[in-house]
Amino acid sequence: MRRILWFRRDLRVRDNPLLSFEGEVLPLFIFDPAILDELSKDDKRMGFIVHHVQKLKQELQERGLDLAIFYDTPKRVFETLAPLGFDEVVASGDFDTYATARDREISHLLPFRLVKDTYVFEPEELLKKDGSPYLVFTPFYNAAKERFTPLHVKEYVPATQTLFPYMYAAFDMNSLGFSTPTPATLDPHEALVRFALENYLSTRDFMAQEGTSRLGVHVRFGTLGIRTLLRHLATQKKEGVDTEPFFRQLMFREFYAHLLHHFPHLETQNFRYAFEGIPNAKLHRAFCEAKTGVPIVDAGVRELVQTGFMHNRVRMICASFYTKHLLLPWQWGERFFAAHLLDYERASNALSWQWSAGTGVDPQPYFRIFNPYAQSAKFDKEAVYITRFLPELHAIPAKTLHDETALLKGVHVHYPNPIVNHKEARVKALAHFKKHTQSI
Ligand SMILES: Cc1cc2nc3c(=O)[nH]c(=O)nc-3n(C[C@H](O)[C@H](O)[C@H](O)COP(=O)(O)OP(=O)(O)OC[C@H]3O[C@@H](n4cnc5c(N)ncnc54)[C@H](O)[C@@H]3O)c2cc1C
Structure with a gap:
């Protein structure tokens, strides 16, 4: 052949x-x-x-x-x-x-x-008894655990292959016209070794710590095979490490990929409700330029633009703020993330944005609105993450950076006051969503 x-x-x-x-x-x-x-x-x-x-x-x-x-x-x-x-x-x-x-x-x-x-599973491998796709993560996850066999992670053995004679000249990458800056995370195996899986559950939500694997980009481009990663988990499990929380996240990735396979329109269209965001170029620009005046949101956007990564909890806070406080169309935010994330995957990104906007398959409706100040007080208490990416706020006490009332009065000449008030934005968002909640 x-x-x-x-x-x-x-x-x-x-x-x-x-x-x-x-x-x-x-x-x-x-x-x-x-x-x-x-x-x-x-x-x-x-x-x-x-x-x-x-x-x-x-x-x-x-x-x-x-x-x-x-x-x-x-x-x-x-x-x-x-x-x-x-x-x-x-x-x-x-x-x-x-x-x-x-x-x-x-x-x-x-x-x-x-x-x-x-992916570990083909979309057709994980369907409900009636042959339809799972719309809720937990049953999908239970089915994934039930159907998972060692064959899913079997290592492929290289076969004897001969090279078809063709032009294999060196390719001049400069001819592509990109400046190709080298990102920090190049070696997947180094990243894997550095990752403290045993601490994942207790550290993964704290954005100042490197509690997550940072393997997204490697999984995305297959520089680390998903089966190799799962075999690594199996070895760790044998050594007594609780690998389930991490496995669960990998299954979220599968869940979203399968959903996109079954419902391709979810790339750009709502699954559940007819409500749309309200286009506003000025608010969108303030968000993308990290000038919302909400420290955890601006720090997240700076992290994204500077490094190509944003911590998962910060992604959730930013996407919630974008779609609920600013009432902007989730599709705009999704495109902004897509332009910057090294680990960008259409399925995970679009479906996560829909989750945040309350328009996706998730049965929890639109009234889940994160309070960004409560989030940063809980997960970045000493404002280490905030000031890492907003060094201009270094001298401001951490408590102030989680305090909307103080921020609204102005805390620094070079940092804007919050562009929205949490309580007012929440009331406005709920009224907007209620008006448009007929399911589609
Ligand atoms: C608004 C928003 C947009 C997102 N966009 C993307 C995206 O474009 N690409 C992407 O891979 N993930 C996306 N995620 C999910 C998650 O934030 C990232 O996978 C994670 O932050 C990557 O960092 P990590 O490799 O250190 O993750 P870890 O916590 O170490 O997780 C390991 C791997 O599991 C997968 N994973 C973890 N959490 C999730 C999740 N919630 N959904 C799907 N897969 C997950 C990823 O492949 C990740 O690399 C998004 C989340 C939100 C809230």
């Missing part, structure tokens, strides 16, 4: 199903202009991808293979390759609308085989 191995969200050689097919192979990676054109020229993800594509090429070479790298539309690439006598294209799956349409298009040019790698 002669196959094209299309690397996309699996930028690694270890435990990669693409390398388990015996025969002649053409491994390739495509820089797709449809995706790249959407990115700003200093997008941090490009530094990450470029680094890992080059590393992948080198690791394939060490195995006697190579990687052909293209900058073109996948359609044009496969139109060029199709006449060269390939039996099939093999790639791992992605569920968003763009990826699904792209793969369908390629399957008209060459037989297309999707292999499971990006």
Whole structure:
């Protein structure tokens, strides 16, 4: 058999199903202009991808293979390759609308085989008894635990493969026109070793601590395989570590990916209620420029823009503030996060924004409105996180930074007063939502 191995969200050689097919192979990676054109020229993800594509090429070479790298539309690439006598294209799956349409298009040019790698479960593996998708996380999670077998994390053994003769010249990454800054988290295995899984439950909500794994970007691009991660959990479990809280979060990722597979419109449209945010460019700009005057929100946005990461609890606080206090359309906030998050995944991002906006599958309705001051007082008591990203507030007592009344009076010449009042915004949001709560 002669196959094209299309690397996309699996930028690694270890435990990669693409390398388990015996025969002649053409491994390739495509820089797709449809995706790249959407990115700003200093997008941090490009530094990450470029680094890992080059590393992948080198690791394939060490195995006697190579990687052909293209900058073109996948359609044009496969139109060029199709006449060269390939039996099939093999790639791992992605569920968003763009990826699904792209793969369908390629399957008209060459037989297309999707292999499971990006997620632990296929969407069809976890359905309710009546064959419909789960809409609530807990039953989905229970089903995932019930159906999980060692086969789900079995390591793929590399097969004997010979390299199809092609042009495998070095690719000039500078020709892509990106400044490709190198992000801090490059090595997935270092990140895995550094992560104190045993403390996850007790530290994961405190944004000043590195209590979470920071593995999102590696899981996103497959630089750390999901099966490798789960085998690591199994080893830790044998050593007595409670791995369940972390496993649960990984299953949230599956839950959202499956939902998007079943309901592709959730990328941009509400699941549950007809209410929409109220477009307001000025408020949106204040949020994106970290000028809301609410320290925990502004610190979160600064973290995101500076580092490409935002702590999960801060994501929840920011998204709630954006959709409830500012009453802005969740889709705008989702796009802002998408532009900056290194670990951006369409499913997790859109569905989490819908969760925050109260428009998603979550049965808890729209009246869950976080108080950002109570949140920061609880999870960043000494304002360590806030002042890390808002150093101008360093001299202000932590208590003041969690105190809306004090902030409304003004605390620093170079820091704005809050642009909304929590209580008033809450009342306004509830009235707005009540008016539009007919289900869709
Ligand atoms: C508004 C909003 C937007 C988000 N956007 C994204 C996104 O674009 N991409 C993304 O991967 N996650 C997203 N999340 C979920 C979560 O915030 C991140 O996965 C997590 O912060 C990544 O950091 P970590 O790797 O240290 O997480 P850890 O806590 O160490 O979790 C390990 C892994 O589990 C998965 N995970 C953890 N929590 C969640 C969750 N709530 N939902 C889905 N998967 C989860 C991720 O793959 C993560 O890397 C979003 C959450 C919110 C509230």
